[in-house]
Amino acid sequence: MSVKALRDSARGAVKAAAVTATAVVAASVLTAGTAAAADKELTFEGEFPIIGIQTVKVVVHVDIPANVTLGGPLDVPFTLDVNGGDAAADGLRLVGATKISGEIRSAARITVSNGLSVPLAVRLPIPDTPVPAQGPLTFQAKGGLKFTVPRGVPTGETKVNVEPKATSHIVTDSDLGEFDLNLVLAPPTQDTLLGTTQIVG
Numbered sequence: 001m002s003v004k005a006l007r008d009s010a011r012g013a014v015k016a017a018a019v020t021a022t023a024v025v026a027a028s029v030l031t032a033g034t035a036a037a038a039d040k041e042l043t044f045e046g047e048f049p050i051i052g053i054q055t056v057k058v059v060v061h062v063d064i065p066a067n068v069t070l071g072g073p074l075d076v077p078f079t080l081d082v083n084g085g086d087a088a089a090d091g092l093r094l095v096g097a098t099k100i101s102g103e104i105r106s107a108a109r110i111t112v113s114n115g116l117s118v119p120l121a122v123r124l125p126i127p128d129t130p131v132p133a134q135g136p137l138t139f140q141a142k143g144g145l146k147f148t149v150p151r152g153v154p155t156g157e158t159k160v161n162v163e164p165k166a167t168s169h170i171v172t173d174s175d176l177g178e179f180d181l182n183l184v185l186a187p188p189t190q191d192t193l194l195g196t197t198q199i200v201g
Contacts, residue, residue, distance in 0.1 A: 037063050038195045042162065045186035049179055051091040056183060057083040064160055064195040070151045074197070076160065077144040080104065080124060084137035092131045097174035102126040104141050106166040112199065113156030119163055120145055126168070155199045162192040 040060040047053045061079040068074045082104075092100065104124040111117035124143030131137065164185035171178045185192070 037061070040162070040192070040194055042190055042192065043186055044166065044183035046168075046181045046183040048088055048091060048181060049176060050094065051087050054085055054087050055186065056085065056088075060162060060194065062160075062194050064197050067198040067200050068149050068158075070149055070153060070155070070199065070201055072149055073146065074149055075144065075146050076108070078122060078124060078142065080141045082139050082141065084139075086136045089132060089135065089137040092137065092172065092174070092176075093133075095172070095174045095176045097131050097172040097176060099128055099130050100126065100137075100139075100170055100172050101128045102168060102170045102178075104143075104166060104168050107163040108145050108194070109159075109161045109163055111159040111161070112153055113158065114154045120147060126170070149199060153199060155201050158197050158199050160194045160196070162194060164188060164192065 038061075040062070042058050042060065044056045044058060045053055046056060059081040061081070063077055065074070065076075103126060106122045106124070107119040108122055109117050109119045122143055122145050124141035126139060126141050129137075129139040166183045168181040168183065169178065170181055
């Protein structure tokens with residue numbers, strides 16, 4: 001290889017290294033403090049009118065910020081994909097319901113670095129959802145958890161878990177009217193951790 005070829009090769013390597021380094025630095029800056037998305041599949045059980053105890057499958061989509069500052073806001077948006085199953089839809093079709101709406105009342109448990117924890121209420125509206133002519137009852141509910149981190153809270157890793165109980169208030173357009181569906185995690189040994197965030201001073 002000639003001297004000129006060696007020089008050209010060296011220049012190319014330096015340029016490539018510079019581009020790579022710039023990309024790494026940019027990625028570090030852009031991802032610092034950004035949210036960590038998580039999808040958590042959970043199953044619950046509850047007693048429905050007419051059809052009795054049924055399984056409800058839920059996929060929780062959540063974005064937890066990588067870090068929050070003492071005295072600053074913690075904003076955790078939630079989206080739930082709910083599958084009530086074929087039996088729930090059959091029961092609604094049996095009583096002539098053509099749509100449902102309502103609200104899911106749940107909670108997220110926040111556990112700080114010293115082990116202390118507190119449940120915080122999460123309410124997610126159920127939009128008007130048609131009852132399908134056949135197949136399972138499915139819908140999506142969206143909401144979130146917002147609060148200010150108190151300055152007395154210890155810094156460090158903070159965990160966000162789903163509480164093992166929830167209530168769905170269901171409104172139908174049939175003679176069944178409205179009812180509350182009390183749900184419990186089944187089996188209760190499921191991992192309910194949605195993710196973690198770092199509290200910094």
